[in-house]
Amino acid sequence: MARGAKTKKIKEQSSLFDLSSFLRTAPCVPMLRKLVTEWRASGYRGATSTTRTLLNYWFLADHKLRNGQLFKYHDAQREAIETLIYVYEVAQARTRKDLLEQYVSSHNELRLPSYDEFARYCTKMATGSGKTKVMALAIVWQFFNAVREHEADYAKTFLIIAPNVIVLERLKSDFEGGRIFNLDPLIPRELQISWEFDCVMRGDAERASAEGMLFLTNIQQLYDRTERKQNGNDEPEIMTEVLGPKPKDDVSSDLTSFTEMLTKRTGRLLVLNDEAHHTHDEENEWNKVIRNLHTSLPLAAQLDFSATPRFNKGALFPWIISDYQIRQAIVDNIVKRPVKGIAELEEAKSNVASERYQGYLTAGVERWREYKEQLQRLDKMPLLFIMMNTTEEAEDVGDWLRRKYPSEFGGEKRVLVIHTDKTGEITKKDLDAARKLAREVDSPDCPTRAIVSVLMLREGWDVQNVTVVVGLRPYTSAANILPEQAIGRGLRLMFRGQNYAERVDIIGNKAFISFVDDLEKLEDIKLDTFEVGKDKLKIIAIAPQLPEKADYDLSLPRLSPVLIRKKTLAEEIEALDVLSFTFSPDPLPRKPTSADSRKFQYQAFDILTMEKLFEREYAIKDVQRPDEIVSYYAKLIASNLKLPGQFSALAPKVWDFFQNRAFGETVNMDSPAIVQAMNHRVSGYVVLNVFAAALKEKIIEQVEPSIEGEQRLLSLLEPFAFSRSVLEARKCVLNLVPCDNEFEYEFAKFLESAKDVYAFSKLPQQFGFSIEYTDNNANLRYYYPDFVVRTELGEMWLVETKGQESLEVAFKDRAANIWCENAMRLTGTQWRYVKIPQKEYEKLQPVEFSDLLIFIKPYNLSPS
Numbered sequence: 119m120a121r122g123a124k125t126k127k128i129k130e131q132s133s134l135f136d137l138s139s140f141l142r143t144a145p146c147v148p149m150l151r152k153l154v155t156e157w158r159a160s161g162y163r164g165a166t167s168t169t170r171t172l173l174n175y176w177f178l179a180d181h182k183l184r185n186g187q188l189f190k191y192h193d194a195q196r197e198a199i200e201t202l203i204y205v206y207e208v209a210q211a212r213t214r215k216d217l218l219e220q221y222v223s224s225h226n227e228l229r230l231p232s233y234d235e236f237a238r239y240c241t242k243m244a245t246g247s248g249k250t251k252v253m254a255l256a257i258v259w260q261f262f263n264a265v266r267e268h269e270a271d272y273a274k275t276f277l278i279i280a281p282n283v284i285v286l287e288r289l290k291s292d293f294e295g296g297r298i299f300n301l302d303p304l305i306p307r308e309l310q311i312s313w314e315f316d317c318v319m320r321g322d323a324e325r326a327s328a329e330g331m332l333f334l335t336n337i338q339q340l341y342d343r344t345e346r347k348q349n350g351n352d353e354p355e356i357m358t359e360v361l362g363p364k365p366k367d368d369v370s371s372d373l374t375s376f377t378e379m380l381t382k383r384t385g386r387l388l389v390l391n392d393e394a395h396h397t398h399d400e401e402n403e404w405n406k407v408i409r410n411l412h413t414s415l416p417l418a419a420q421l422d423f424s425a426t427p428r429f430n431k432g433a434l435f436p437w438i439i440s441d442y443q444i445r446q447a448i449v450d451n452i453v454k455r456p457v458k459g460i461a462e463l464e465e466a467k468s469n470v471a472s473e474r475y476q477g478y479l480t481a482g483v484e485r486w487r488e489y490k491e492q493l494q495r496l497d498k499m500p501l502l503f504i505m506m507n508t509t510e511e512a513e514d515v516g517d518w519l520r521r522k523y524p525s526e527f528g529g530e531k532r533v534l535v536i537h538t539d540k541t542g543e544i545t546k547k548d549l550d551a552a553r554k555l556a557r558e559v560d561s562p563d564c565p566t567r568a569i570v571s572v573l574m575l576r577e578g579w580d581v582q583n584v585t586v587v588v589g590l591r592p593y594t595s596a597a598n599i600l601p602e603q604a605i606g607r608g609l610r611l612m613f614r615g616q617n618y619a620e621r622v623d624i625i626g627n628k629a630f631i632s633f634v635d636d637l638e639k640l641e642d643i644k645l646d647t648f649e650v651g652k653d654k655l656k657i658i659a660i661a662p663q664l665p666e667k668a669d670y671d672l673s674l675p676r677l678s679p680v681l682i683r684k685k686t687l688a689e690e691i692e693a694l695d696v697l698s699f700t701f702s703p704d705p706l707p708r709k710p711t712s713a714d715s716r717k718f719q720y721q722a723f724d725i726l727t728m729e730k731l732f733e734r735e736y737a738i739k740d741v742q743r744p745d746e747i748v749s750y751y752a753k754l755i756a757s758n759l760k761l762p763g764q765f766s767a768l769a770p771k772v773w774d775f776f777q778n779r780a781f782g783e784t785v786n787m788d789s790p791a792i793v794q795a796m797n798h799r800v801s802g803y804v805v806l807n808v809f810a811a812a813l814k815e816k817i818i819e820q821v822e823p824s825i826e827g828e829q830r831l832l833s834l835l836e837p838f839a840f841s842r843s844v845l846e847a848r849k850c851v852l853n854l855v856p857c858d859n860e861f862e863y864e865f866a867k868f869l870e871s872a873k874d875v876y877a878f879s880k881l882p883q884q885f886g887f888s889i890e891y892t893d894n895n896a897n898l899r900y901y902y903p904d905f906v907v908r909t910e911l912g913e914m915w916l917v918e919t920k921g922q923e924s925l926e927v928a929f930k931d932r933a934a935n936i937w938c939e940n941a942m943r944l945t946g947t948q949w950r951y952v953k954i955p956q957k958e959y960e961k962l963q964p965v966e967f968s969d970l971l972i973f974i975k976p977y978n979l980s981p982s
Contacts (some may be wrong), residue, residue, distance in 0.1 A: 142440035144242065151440075153221075154201050157208065167757045168266045171306060172259055173200070180899040181303035186886020187615055188302060188900060191255075192452055194442035197250050198241045201257040201440040203240060204255040206419060207263075211664045212237040214417050214437045222436075232400045233435075236412055237419035240394065240438040244447035245425040246610040247456075250289065253278065253390050254298045256421060258305060265312050273388035273418040276332040277411070279404070285942040287557060288318065289392060293317050324379060325587055331383065337396075337404050366772045386418040387411065394422030397431045415539040425606065443610070444639035451619055453609040459485070459625040459649035468696065470661045472518035475590045475627065477502070479515065481650045481773035482588035482625050483523060486572035488528075489585040490711040496837050498612055500585040501559065502568040502795045505630070507591040512536065512570045518569055530567040536572065559583070582607035586623045589630030616884070617858060618839040625650060658844060660882065661837035663853040670851045670877040672906050672914075673942050674830040676886050680823050689818040691767040699808045705782030706804060708795040716733075744787040747796045748772045755809045772805060778862060780804070823940045830887055833907075838884045845870070850879045861956050862904060865919050869907060875964045891933035894927055901930040903951075909967060916943075927953075931975075950974070 122753055157163065162170050177196050181189040205211045211220050214231045217239075233236075243249045257276050264272035280286040292298045296317050299305065316328035320335040342813050343476050360971055387409055391397055395402050425444075434441075447453045448714055472479065482502060491499035504513040516535035519527040527533050558564045560582045569974040572591075587608045605799055608622040623635055624645075653712065662671075685800035753770040778784050795801060832851050843863045844854035847870040857863040857880065869878040881887055881903055888900040905917040916934055919925065931953055938949040952974050 125318045125916045127402065136218055142444070144240075146217050146397045146439055146829050147441045149221045149223070150201055150205065152198070153209075154197065154204050155685045157204055158200060164265055164389045164544055165203065165693060166207065167753065168262050168309075169203060169207060171309065171757060172262065173203075175306040176255065178304070178893075179303075182888065182900050183873075185727060186888065187883050188888075188902075189615075191251065192248065194447070194450070194452065195255070197260070198243060198252045198440045200258060200443065201420070202239060202241065205439055208238060209920070212419070214238055217437055217439070231640060233405070233409060236417040238422070238437055239419060240422040240424065240427050242427050242434070242438050242443075242451060243423065243425060244444040244609070245454050245606040247425075247442055247447050249423045249425075250292050250298070250849070251302065251393070253421075253423065254292075254304055254393070255300060256331065256390065256518050257388070258299070260418060261315065261459045262312065265329065266309075266386065269385055271386075271418070273386040274330045275331075275383045275385060275387045275415065276333065276390065277387060278334045278390045278392065279408075280334070280336040281396045282336060284557075285393055286334070289334055290319055291557075293332060294319050307670065318379065327382065333379065335405065339901055348759065370385060381414045381465045383415060386877040387415045388418045389420045391420065391422045392423055395424045395426050395428060397422055398427075398435065444637075446645040447609075448643065451613075454611060454620040454622040456605055456609070456634070456637070457621045457623050457646045457648055458631065459650040460647050461625065463627075463767055465648075470589070471506060471514045475515075478588055478590060478625055479518070479865060482586050483526075484651065485623055485625065485655070487526070488655040492655055492659075493585075495659045495661065496613075496657075496839055497562065498583060499562070499564075501566070502587045502588070503581075503583060503584050503608060503687055504568065504570045504592055506572055507572060511590075512572050514546040516568075516570045519570070527568055529565075532748070533568045533570065534566050535570045545804060573748055579768050581608075582610045584610075584614050584622060585626065586824050589624065589626030589634070591630060605637070613839050616838055617842050617856070619838045619841045620839075621646075623648065658840050658854065659837050660835075660836055660840045660844070660856050661853055662833045662851050664851075667848075668833065670830060670849055670879075671833040671849065671878055672879055673831045674906060674907055675829050675936065675945050676826040677823045677940055677944065678821075678826050679890055680821065680936060681938065687813075687816060688767045691764060691813070694812055695772050696771060696779050699775065699779055700807050701804045703800065703804075705793060706780045706801050707798060708781060708791055744773075744776070744793055744796065747793065748776065749804065750865055751805050754806060759810060759813060760807065768809070772809070775805065775808070776801075786857055806882065823944065825944055830885065832879050832885065835862065835882070838882070847878075849875060851877070854881060855880050856882055859921070861919050861921055861959075863960070865905070865917075865954065868964065869905070869967070872965070873912050874968055876908045876910045876912075878905055881906055889930075889937045890931045891929045893929055899926075899929070901933055903934060907967065913948045913950065915967075916949070918951075918958075919956065920953055922957045923955070 130482065156246045162173055164171070168300070176199075177190060183189050190771055209220065211707070213215050213236075215234050218230070241249070243252070260273045260276070264274045278289060280289055287890065294317060295350070296315060299313075299315065301674065311328075314328050315330040316325070317332045320333075367613060371914070389411070396402075408417070411417070420433070422437075423681070424737070427438060429435070444453065446523075448455050458479065461478070461481055463481070466474050466476060468474045482504065486502040493500055504512075504515060516533045519533050520529070533563050559566055559569075585608075586606055605624060606620065608624075613620060624631070626634070634645075637643075639895050644923055685824055748769055749765075752765050752772045755772070755849050756765050757959055771788070775783075776792075779786050780801070781795070787793075829939065835852070840856045841852075841859070843857040844859060845863060845866045846854050849865060849870055850866075855866045866878075866880065883902055888902050891899055891901055893899045903916045904919050907914075907917055908916040909915070918930070918937060931951070934951040938951045941947070941949040952970055954970060954973055958973065959970075962972070
């Protein structure tokens with residue numbers, strides 16, 4: 119569509135709180151969700167080799183943090199990046215017109231966008247569900263495809279735009295110095311050789327260009343004050359002051375220095391907008407800036423990220439391609455579960471806020487005190503969040519907190535009141551202090567325990583420790599605040615990666631609670647409730663119980679890895695004797711025999727166990743030159759076997775194989791018949807298999823394990839929150855045995871009662887003990903055994919309780935047995951492993967631990 123072309127407008131949207139329009143997801147999402155699910159099941163058919171490598175590494179391999187705990191992208195993050203890759207790379211729907219035409223069944227109530235010169239997609243993700251990590255995944259995907267595949271289609275230059283200073287500073291903490299790319303498992307080892315990347319923050323001096331560059335800046339709020347008031351938003355300007363100074367009339371000037379650096383770049387640009395609900399108006403300055411950039415540096419795409427990507431009157435952006443709603447995030451324990459406080463409280467007849475709302479304020483403080491007591495053992499300080507109607511009311515309530523509760527809220531730093539002075543402005547000193555607090559409020563050293571505000575902190579304040587929200591103001595359609603925004607600042611988790619269902623308690627007057635009720639209708643979810651002042655809070659904390667249970671402390675040795683992948687293989691590849699390769703059919707056929715001769719199925723096998731890793735169909739390109747075919751096969755071999763930088767060593771060997779071995783004699787590689795035969799599916803199948811078989815023993819190097827550092831003591835486990843079944847047990851050094859399911863609970867009861875068990879413990883992931891293994895997709899994985907047991911005879915056991923078994927279990931069993939043999943040899947203590955199948959256990963009804971020895975099965979240490 120030509121630039122500036124206009125089309126007829128969408129039908130008049132419904133009023134803000136007509137919830138019928140909210141109950142549906144965006145129009146493209148249902149069909150895309152179905153197609154992406156099928157695409158994933160197909161093994162990502164149609165994606166580039168580089169993209170498949172990345173997706174396999176991100177989502178099928180395990181990643182362990184430095185503290186020993188697993189890192190895993192959650193399902194919504196996976197769906198978001200997979201959908202983006204699918205529409206851009208596979209379906210190649212690179213305009214919003216294409217999106218609507220391909221993925222919307224009915225176009226009656228939709229309009230084509232005013233500007234549609236480049237791909238634009240929106241990812242809708244609930245507050246606290248990890249949009250920044252999806253941004254990083256998108257950047258890595260685009261960069262490596264630009265470097266390794268089709269530079270004309272992908273970007274090596276990236277621009278992240280934030281709406282204000284506080285969001286900018288949050289993003290800066292992730293991207294400055296490439297921090298997120300260094301800490302998160304984003305780059306497979308075989309691709310690290312190609313990672314030349316630099317991150318430029320706004321205000322940085324100009325520097326030498328790297329192959330890949332990321333620029334981070336902010337546009338701030340794009341509407342001037344007059345326009346906001348004309349739109350009916352007459353709320354105080356205090357948050358504008360906190361979030362950043364008033365923007366200039368022409369916001370594009372803020373990007374001048376960045377534009378100068380960007381225009382020196384070549385190739386394509388990927389723009390990523392954070393909190394992109396600000397971009398709903400095609401004519402606003404934010405979108406104009408991006409369109410102007412496109413004229414000097416063509417955009418690969420514009421990616422919009424937001425929890426609430428809606429137009430002013432409530433309708434969702436039609437270019438949303440994936441939608442992770444707050445309802446699902448709550449069910450998945452990705453965010454806290456809001457719980458409504460039910461209270462029969464009356465507002466006092468007073469114009470003084472602290473008197474009028476004293477009942478609600480007192481209830482909020484008392485609930486906050488319960489959290490403070492419960493979280494003390496977990497070294498967390500909860501945060502009380504109070505929302506008022508005016509700045510005068512906020513100031514009054516802040517003073518009331520300091521006077522009424524001096525031990526908890528006394529002093530200037532323990533309560534933050536976001537307000538203006540008498541002139542309606544905030545001093546530079548106060549502005550800096552407010553921004554500083556926004557960055558540090560979750561730090562253990564931060565003294566702030568309560569925030570009292572008028573405006574909703576709609577974005578950027580990514581506070582994790584909010585546990586109680588007290589709402590004492592009405593929210594109307596004129597305020598343009600969505601129900602999710604009203605409680606969004608309290609949704610982020612304090613404890614990530616733990617089996618603990620967190621909650622945020624909502625207390626408020628009828629006007630505010632009725633507004634929260636809209637969230638239930640909006641998201642089709644029923645929130646839990648509690649009776650204010652009656653239902654007491656109880657948080658279970660798992661921790662070593664010392665010194666009372668010191669005698670039942672257990673330790674596990676730290677062993678170095680047994681298997682490592684060699685870093686240099688060029689000499690081994692050069693030494694391959696292709697004339698000795700055996701395969702079938704031998705020799706290869708020289709004439710195609712079927713219509714599908716240019717497709718072949720390839721089955722890869724684990725290089726250690728020879729178990730099948732994956733099965734893929736490859737389509738051989740229609741080429742005329744033998745060097746192109748050899749290059750194609752060499753790249754496939756290097757990709758499938760994860761051999762970084764070995765293409766130049768493999769290509770001559772593949773040529774040698776076809777020229778001197780494959781056809782039973784030396785052949786002329788330029789012969790049309792030989793070129794046609796090399797293109798045959800049988801040739802493709804054979805060449806990948808023979809090289810995989812020849813290289814499997816050369817890729818992996820087996821090393822002798824050794825003891826690494828001090829043993830792991832369960833008594834050193836840091837306390838953690840837990841919300842599943844627990845068991846009080848005398849023989850466990852922990853105060854409570856955390857159990858992930860009913861079978862684990864029953865088994866823990868058995869260990870406690872078994873006379874031949876001296877001590878035992880569940881091995882929670884927080885303990886950090888795991889055993890490396892490779893799965894059926896050749897990915898490095900980490901196995902976390904369920905229990906450790908010490909018998910009365912001093913024998914040490916790793917125990918796995920298993921309900922249903924999958925293919926993965928056999929790999930875990932073998933890895934655990936090898937670990938026990940090595941631990942026994944290195945420490946002199948007898949270590950053994952046993953897996954307890956649930957159905958057989960229930961039939962056996964054991965009384966002593968020795969009864970379980972019937973479940974021990976032999977294993978093969980060196981499978982062929």
